[in-house]
Amino acid sequence: MPAATKTKFNQMTDNERIDFVLRHIVDRDPEVITISDLLHAAKDDDKYAYARISGIMQECSLANVLDSNRVQANGNSRNIIKMGGYLEYLKQKTEKENETSELEKLNIKKLKYDIMLAKWQVKAFWPAFVIAVIGGFYTFYVIISLAIGESEEQRLQRIIENKIQEIQQKNKTLLPPIAKDTLSILKH
Numbered sequence: 159m160p161a162a163t164k165t166k167f168n169q170m171t172d173n174e175r176i177d178f179v180l181r182h183i184v185d186r187d188p189e190v191i192t193i194s195d196l197l198h199a200a201k202d203d204d205k206y207a208y209a210r211i212s213g214i215m216q217e218c219s220l221a222n223v224l225d226s227n228r229v230q231a232n233g234n235s236r237n238i239i240k241m242g243g244y245l246e247y248l249k250q251k252t253e254k255e256n257e258t259s260e261l262e263k264l265n266i267k268k269l270k271y272d273i274m275l276a277k278w279q280v281k282a283f284w285p286a287f288v289i290a291v292i293g294g295f296y297t298f299y300v301i302i303s304l305a306i307g308e309s310e311e312q313r314l315q316r317i318i319e320n321k322i323q324e325i326q327q328k329n330k331t332l333l334p335p336i337a338k339d340t341l342s343i344l345k346h
Contacts, residue, residue: 220232
């Protein structure tokens with residue numbers, strides 16, 4: 159039976175071995191665990207794998223690596239075990255990194271659109287400004303002309319006078335042209 163355990167443990171990846179080491183040191187929490195204790199618990203003799211693992215654990219602050227032979231649990235190692243182990247920790251860390259990279263990609267895409275919109279705003283500002291100024295002047299002109307212009311009574315009176323003039327013009331054209339002789343006789 160121990161041979162099967164040894165073969166299985168030797169087939170573990172470094173991440174699985176880190177998970178094993180973290181579980182072992184958290185189970186014996188206040189104690190300082192030596193590499194020989196870990197090798198005995200794992201029924202393994204690969205000291206180089208544990209040196210590599212202890213280097214990774216020290217680099218990532220997974221445990222307190224006191225020296226090349228001694229390891230002690232810390233807050234991170236307890237939290238990692240509560241999360242479900244080192245493999246679950248790596249899975250969650252990868253998901254978080256993926257989310258962060260996705261957010262960064264979206265932010266870069268948003269910035270590209272912001273730049274494009276800013277360029278459009280710069281190009282469209284002057285034509286819109288000119289149209290707005292013309293509209294403002296026209297509105298000002300209409301308001302002034304209404305304020306200064308004629309009243310409703312004056313406008314109606316002007317229309318009536320125009321109609322009277324038109325009728326008089328029609329009457330003048332309806333009368334045949336009178337010769338100068340006839341006019342001179344009538345004057346005497």
